[in-house]
Amino acid sequence: MAITLNISLAEEQKGWLNSRREAGGFSSQSDVVRDLIRSEQEREKQALLIQFRQMEQDGSNEAEPAEILKMVKQVKKVRRAS
Amino acid sequence: MLDSSVVVSGIGWRGGDARRVLTLLAAGGFQSYRTPWLTAEWSETVQYVAENEKRWRNPNWIHWLEWLKRSSKLAADIPIKKTVKRDPNDDAVVMAAVAVHASCIVTSDGDLLSLQKPYGAACITPRDFLGVILRQP
Numbered sequence: 001m002a003i004t005l006n007i008s009l010a011e012e013q014k015g016w017l018n019s020r021r022e023a024g025g026f027s028s029q030s031d032v033v034r035d036l037i038r039s040e041q042e043r044e045k046q047a048l049l050i051q052f053r054q055m056e057q058d059g060s061n062e063a064e065p066a067e068i069l070k071m072v073k074q075v076k077k078v079r080r081a082s
Numbered sequence: 083m084l085d086s087s088v089v090v091s092g093i094g095w096r097g098g099d100a101r102r103v104l105t106l107l108a109a110g111g112f113q114s115y116r117t118p119w120l121t122a123e124w125s126e127t128v129q130y131v132a133e134n135e136k137r138w139r140n141p142n143w144i145h146w147l148e149w150l151k152r153s154s155k156l157a158a159d160i161p162i163k164k165t166v167k168r169d170p171n172d173d174a175v176v177m178a179a180v181a182v183h184a185s186c187i188v189t190s191d192g193d194l195l196s197l198q199k200p201y202g203a204a205c206i207t208p209r210d211f212l213g214v215i216l217r218q219p
Contacts, residue, residue, distance in 0.1 A: 044152070045110065051149050052108035059096040059140045068094070068135060069190055072087045075130045076172075076191075079123060 083115050083179050085189035086127040088208055093146045094138040099208035103188060107153055111215050114154035115182035157182040179203040
């Protein structure tokens, strides 16, 4: 379901949006904004994947001790009680 | 939605099912959600274990938490109702799942798992979750 947002833009930004609409063959400014959001989401997804790949060797390779879960449970209890 | 137990295990151990859940998230295999309350619990729980448990070794944990936050869609918290009979402290995590309309709470916490499907969110282990997601076409 589409929702409507009112967004304030500087005159220069509005001009850029219109240029982009015309140059990209978009039928409306909303289409331009939706396309920008999709592009940004894709860019962020790729950046997060690259970051994950850089980190994936982090952490212990040994078996996880059962006491860790008890420790987590205890921290959660203290936190939720406060 | 990922419970703190899975976040702690996934960040601290690279060979377990919880890490495989995070790998699947990185690959876009499912959508993770969070609320401000759950995000704070992730952070506080990971920080506590990092500072107090020598066998938990990931000096890069702050970057992992940032990555997880950016990889999880944010929804607003809703008021907590009494839900969990066995451990009332788990009411908050169930309410977070309700707030984000989660289909699953992925957890290693026995109290949460015993709830089975509170408010429609199935409480399942990382292993079962991987099985469910990887079976999907």
